[in-house]
Amino acid sequence: MKTKNMAMSLNTTKNRHGICSNLYNYRYAYILLLPAIIAVIMFLYLPMFGLVIAFKDYNIFDGLWGSPWVGLENFKAVLEHKTMMKAVRNTLVLSFINIFGGLPFPIILAILFNELWNAKFKKVVQTLSYLPHFLSWVSVVGFCYSLLSIEGPINNLLIQICGEEYVAKNFLMESKYFMPIAFLTALWKEIGWNSVIYLAAITGIDSSLYEAATIDGANKLQQTWHITLAGIKSTIVVLLVMKLGTLFGGNFELVYGLQNVFTIDDTEIIGTMVYRAGIQNGDYSTATAFGLMQGLISVILILASNFMSKKLTEVSIW
Numbered sequence: 097m098k099t100k101n102m103a104m105s106l107n108t109t110k111n112r113h114g115i116c117s118n119l120y121n122y123r124y125a126y127i128l129l130l131p132a133i134i135a136v137i138m139f140l141y142l143p144m145f146g147l148v149i150a151f152k153d154y155n156i157f158d159g160l161w162g163s164p165w166v167g168l169e170n171f172k173a174v175l176e177h178k179t180m181m182k183a184v185r186n187t188l189v190l191s192f193i194n195i196f197g198g199l200p201f202p203i204i205l206a207i208l209f210n211e212l213w214n215a216k217f218k219k220v221v222q223t224l225s226y227l228p229h230f231l232s233w234v235s236v237v238g239f240c241y242s243l244l245s246i247e248g249p250i251n252n253l254l255i256q257i258c259g260e261e262y263v264a265k266n267f268l269m270e271s272k273y274f275m276p277i278a279f280l281t282a283l284w285k286e287i288g289w290n291s292v293i294y295l296a297a298i299t300g301i302d303s304s305l306y307e308a309a310t311i312d313g314a315n316k317l318q319q320t321w322h323i324t325l326a327g328i329k330s331t332i333v334v335l336l337v338m339k340l341g342t343l344f345g346g347n348f349e350l351v352y353g354l355q356n357v358f359t360i361d362d363t364e365i366i367g368t369m370v371y372r373a374g375i376q377n378g379d380y381s382t383a384t385a386f387g388l389m390q391g392l393i394s395v396i397l398i399l400a401s402n403f404m405s406k407k408l409t410e411v412s413i414w
């Protein structure tokens with residue numbers, strides 16, 4: 097027993113020296129990482145202490161710890177909110193459309209990029225496709241308003257096609273156009289960037305598989321289905337699992353930017369409700385309860401989808 101304790105003590109000492117040695121040997125790399133680590137701690141971990149607001153009747157004059165404790169009353173208020181069910185429905189519909197409706201497009205684009213043989217043309221097209229990813233959502237929303245306004249190019253094009261009997265309309269002022277516009281806008285902004293990940297996975301597939309398939313008489317469509325898609329299956333599953341965590345998140349910046357007084361009643365999502373309750377109305381307790389419930393549901397969705405993925409496809413994120 098004494099020998100075992102001595103051995104454990106020696107291993108602990110050796111591990112401690114090993115960590116200290118690594119810290120010293122890679123000290124310059126750790127110094128470069130230090131600002132990012134500090135930023136993560138300050139903006140992602142320290143604010144988590146504020147979650148206690150969800151269980152209090154928070155008042156800025158009483159402070160975080162001086163405000164009275166109300167238990168689960170704020171969560172009850174969230175569930176009884178008059179527009180809660182409509183916001184949940186809109187959030188789920190928009191998220192499902194963006195996640196599952198938009199899933200095939202970056203994969204198809206990556207496959208098309210992989211088939212291009214002209215390197216210069218391929219680089220130009222790729223660059224143009226993922227440039228919108230670096231635009232802010234405010235810029236994208238402004239572009240949408242200019243494009244879809246009454247005097248915008250879309251209405252002008254429809255007038256040219258349909259003739260003078262066509263009456264120009266402002267599409268953003270009608271709720272029935274909101275979901276298609278939001279989906280197409282998000283797809284245009286992110287399709288190029290998402291295709292980069294799939295293209296990297298495709299380039300990792302062994303080229304001898306395609307040569308063998310060609311010898312066996314398989315055409316391009318068969319090679320794509322049985323080799324390309326099968327080869328990037330794990331990448332598709334991992335990205336899908338990660339995206340399912342945002343199912344209750346919607347896309348706050350895009351939705352809030354596209355909303356106006358004509359469509360707000362029909363297009364409210366959970367994110368915009370949290371913003372209006374917490375920032376505009378000053379109800380920080382209810383807004384924190386909104387956010388906490390949203391975060392917990394996202395974690396549950398990630399765990400559940402990862403578990404199902406592991407059981408059905410033997411692919412998971414951990």
